[in-house]
Amino acid sequence: KSENILVPPDPMARFHLNRRSPDEEFPDLRRNATLMGQILTPAMYRRQFHRCTDSGVIFDDVIRPGLEEPGERCGPVSAGCVAGDAQSYILFCDFFDRVIEAYHKHKVDRSHSCLVLQGSEDLDRSYVLGCEMTIVRSVEDYCFPIHCSRGERRHNKNAGSFCLSFFDLPGQLHLLKDLDQEQQCALKLSPPSQFQLRTGAARDWPDARAVWLSDDNSLVVWINIEDHLKLVTTRHDADVAEAFKFIFLGVIYSQLRHPFIWKQQLGWLSSSPTEVGTGFRVRIKLRLKLLPTQRRLQDVLIRLRLHMVSTGTASTGVYTVSNAGTFGESEVALTQLVVDGVKLLVNMEKILEKNGDIDELVPSQK
Structure with missing residues (x-):
C-alpha cells in the first residue's frame, strides 16, 4: 500500500472516454501526405494512446x-500535428522528436554562436527591397492557444500587455473586439485561417486577442493570434543588422517581465513543431526577373536551406526569401544563412542579366 502512494496519479484516469482499443482507433493514413502521416505507426500510436498531459491533452488532440x-x-509538406501545451513535447517525445527532425532536416546544435552578423551591410539595394523578422514566444505557465481555456487566454493577454508597457518604444495596444473593419484593414488584420479554426486556436474569436503597434509602425506584437506572442519588425531597406538588434531588444524586454517556455533539448517552444528552436524567421524581399525561371532554382534553395515565394505579380518580379527551418542553429546563424543565400541569389541574377551561366555557382549539397 505504501508503494502505491508513491506512484503519481495517471491524468487519463480523470477521463471516461468511450474509446476502443488502440488498434481499432488507429487512423487511416494511406492518403496522408503530412509528416505526421509518414511517421506515425500502429506501434507508436499504441505507446501514446493512454497518455495524457496534466492539462488534458491526449495524443489524438496532437x-x-x-x-x-x-x-x-x-x-508543400506540413507537420500535420500541434502541441496543446509544453508537456506535450515531453510526454509524446518519441513522436515529436521525429517530426521536428524530419521537418528541420538536421539535429539541434547547442553551441549558440555569438558571431557578429557579417556581410549584411553590402547587400545590393537595387535588388533588395526590404526585410522583416518575426519571433514567436510562448509564455510560461499557460497552455498553447489551441488548448488554453478562455480565462487562460485573457490572463495571457494581460501578461502580454504588462510586458509591452515597459517598452522604451512608444506605441498603442488595440483589442480586436474594439476594432471596426476599416481599422482591422489598416492594421492588416485578417479573419482566422482555416488552420486556426481546425486546431481550435480561433475559439472565442476575437475575445482576448490584441495587437500592439509602435507609433512609427516599426514593431508589431500579436497577442493570442496563433501563438502567445509574435513580434514582427519590418524595414523598407536592406539593413538586416539593425532589424536584428531591434527585434531582439523587444524580446529581451518581454522576457524580463515574464518568462518564456524553453526546454533543454528543443529550445523555445510553441504549439507548432515547425517553429520550435528559435521561433525565428528572417524574410528579405527581392526583385528578381530571370532567376525564378531557371529550372535549377528549387535545387539551389533546398541546398541553401531557404524558402522563396512570390509576393508580387509576374511583371514586378518581387519575391520573399526566408529561412526554411528555425531549429538547430542560433538566431545569428539563421540570419547569416539568409543573408549569405540572398547575396548568392542576387549574384546569380546579375550573371543571368549578362547571359552568363550560373551552374558553377550552385552550392554543393549539405
Whole structure:
C-alpha cells in the first residue's frame, strides 16, 4: 500500500472516454501526405494512446490537424500535428522528436554562436527591397492557444500587455473586439485561417486577442493570434543588422517581465513543431526577373536551406526569401544563412542579366 502512494496519479484516469482499443482507433493514413502521416505507426500510436498531459491533452488532440488536412503529395509538406501545451513535447517525445527532425532536416546544435552578423551591410539595394523578422514566444505557465481555456487566454493577454508597457518604444495596444473593419484593414488584420479554426486556436474569436503597434509602425506584437506572442519588425531597406538588434531588444524586454517556455533539448517552444528552436524567421524581399525561371532554382534553395515565394505579380518580379527551418542553429546563424543565400541569389541574377551561366555557382549539397 505504501508503494502505491508513491506512484503519481495517471491524468487519463480523470477521463471516461468511450474509446476502443488502440488498434481499432488507429487512423487511416494511406492518403496522408503530412509528416505526421509518414511517421506515425500502429506501434507508436499504441505507446501514446493512454497518455495524457496534466492539462488534458491526449495524443489524438496532437494529430487531429493532420487528419483533417491530410495535404497533397505534390504540395508543400506540413507537420500535420500541434502541441496543446509544453508537456506535450515531453510526454509524446518519441513522436515529436521525429517530426521536428524530419521537418528541420538536421539535429539541434547547442553551441549558440555569438558571431557578429557579417556581410549584411553590402547587400545590393537595387535588388533588395526590404526585410522583416518575426519571433514567436510562448509564455510560461499557460497552455498553447489551441488548448488554453478562455480565462487562460485573457490572463495571457494581460501578461502580454504588462510586458509591452515597459517598452522604451512608444506605441498603442488595440483589442480586436474594439476594432471596426476599416481599422482591422489598416492594421492588416485578417479573419482566422482555416488552420486556426481546425486546431481550435480561433475559439472565442476575437475575445482576448490584441495587437500592439509602435507609433512609427516599426514593431508589431500579436497577442493570442496563433501563438502567445509574435513580434514582427519590418524595414523598407536592406539593413538586416539593425532589424536584428531591434527585434531582439523587444524580446529581451518581454522576457524580463515574464518568462518564456524553453526546454533543454528543443529550445523555445510553441504549439507548432515547425517553429520550435528559435521561433525565428528572417524574410528579405527581392526583385528578381530571370532567376525564378531557371529550372535549377528549387535545387539551389533546398541546398541553401531557404524558402522563396512570390509576393508580387509576374511583371514586378518581387519575391520573399526566408529561412526554411528555425531549429538547430542560433538566431545569428539563421540570419547569416539568409543573408549569405540572398547575396548568392542576387549574384546569380546579375550573371543571368549578362547571359552568363550560373551552374558553377550552385552550392554543393549539405
